[in-house]
Amino acid sequence: MPNEMPLRKIIHVDMDAFYASVEELDNPDLKGKPLAVGGSEKRGVVSAANYEARKFGVRSAMSGYIAKKNCPHITFVKPRFERYKEISKKIRSIFFEYTDLVEPLSLDEAYLDVTINKKGNPSATLLATEIRQRILEETGLNASAGISINKFIAKVASDINKPNGQKTVNPEEVISFLEALDIRKFYGVGKVTAEKMYQLGIFTGNDLKTKPIEFLEEKFGKGGSYYYNVVRGIHTSEVKPHRIPKSVGAERTFNENLSSEIFMLERLERIAEELERRLKKAAIAGKTITLKIKYSDFTLNTRSKTIPYFIADKTLILETAKELLYQEELQNSVRLLGISLSNLNTDSKAIKKIDNKSILVQLKFDF
Structure with missing residues (x-):
């Protein structure tokens, strides 16, 4: 096949039910019981749920009320983000012992490019196993990992053997792996998009691969070319140690x-x-x-305004947020408000990350 893209060795490490696992680590009495971090019986939103709670359909971003309805014996605990950040810092320090090319996605997951690594180990699979063992020994927590030739496939693979497992997709296995994959497991295909694909007769990667790019772009806009490429193993994004955020926000429930x-x-x-x-x-x-308004019935409304100059001052932000608030009448009582800033001045300058988001060639490539 044409040699149009370098093969990389990418590991995606994803901690298993991170927030909930930290709570169980610090309070062993919680182990084996359905647990939700955040939310409550009456208010709030679930930030994370352990695997026992997930068996009852409890998921992150679910209201505490619905979580309690699904799982009456669930335990709610308040999030302790400083504790999560403390452990996340330890985990990242382990990553940097293997490579400087570490791209954190959040406190509990990151990409590592180990094509050339500090251990001199040619096997990304063995490195992933070693990293997961180090995390367990030094934090007491389990991690899962996906290993492959690019970020997209590595992230998809990290979900395959969760929890506490890993999956390697070797170069010669990429196409067959993607063709057999349920479309819901493709990173970037959410619930709404999956339903639309079902209606178009797309249930697996192989179904997706039969659709021409013109068809996909017509049905999914800019996402069409993304789906066309990734199902063929084409994803050229590099591991970037300093990811530039597209927006910065704050909100309150x-x-x-x-x-x-x-x-x-x-x-x-x-x-x-x-x-x-x-x-x-x-x-x-x-x-x-952008002003974000979530009503008591959980419907979401966003209102945005773009001004001709860059701002970061709270007074100017608040002035515009007030204008957006009064832009139209409220539809109901409000449970959450948020303000975010996008269209950022990050295109031409290096910034600090905010903690808070291939055509294959036939050659020997040891994974």
Whole structure:
């Protein structure tokens, strides 16, 4: 096959139910019981759930009320993000012992390019096994991993043998692996897109591969070319140690629903202050302000405005957020407000990351 792309050795490491596992680590009495981090019986949103809770359909981003309905004997614990960051820092220090090409996606997952690595080990599979063992020994937590020739396949592979497992997709296995894959397991294909693909007769990678690029672009817009390429193993994105965020935001879920804009203004001011802090920490400014409103019935509304200059000041952010708040009448009482800034000034400058997102060649390539 044409040699149009270099083969890399990429590992995607994904911690197993990270937040919940940390809580179980610190409180062994929670082990073996359905557990949700965040949320409550009445309010809030689940940040993470352990595998026992997932058996009852409890998932992250689910309301605490629905989680309790699905699993009446579930235990809710408050998130402790400083603790999660502390352990995440330990895990990342392990990664950097193997390579400097580490791209964190969040506190609990990262890509590693080990094509050339500090251990001089040609086998990415053995390196992934060693890294997972190091994480277990030094933190007491389990991790899963996917290993392949690019970031897309490595991320998909890391889900295959979860929890506490790993999957290697060798170069000669890539095409058959992708063709047999359920379309729901393709990274970037969400629930809505999967349903649309089902309606078009696309259930597996092989079904997707039969569709011409013109068809996919017509049905899925810019995503069409992405789907066309990844099902053929084409994904050229490199592991980037300093990922540039596309937006920065802050939001709050309230203990009691708010029914008046007057009460919301005070909350928006606090949110704007937090957003300003994050922007200044990362030396970022932006032009597009988006107000996020989640109503008591969980419907979501966003309103945006783009201004002609970059801002990072809370006063200017709040001024625009107020304008967006009064742009149209509220549809219901409000449980969550958020403000985000996008259209950032990061195209031509290096910034600090915010903690908070191939055509194959036939050759010997030891994985």
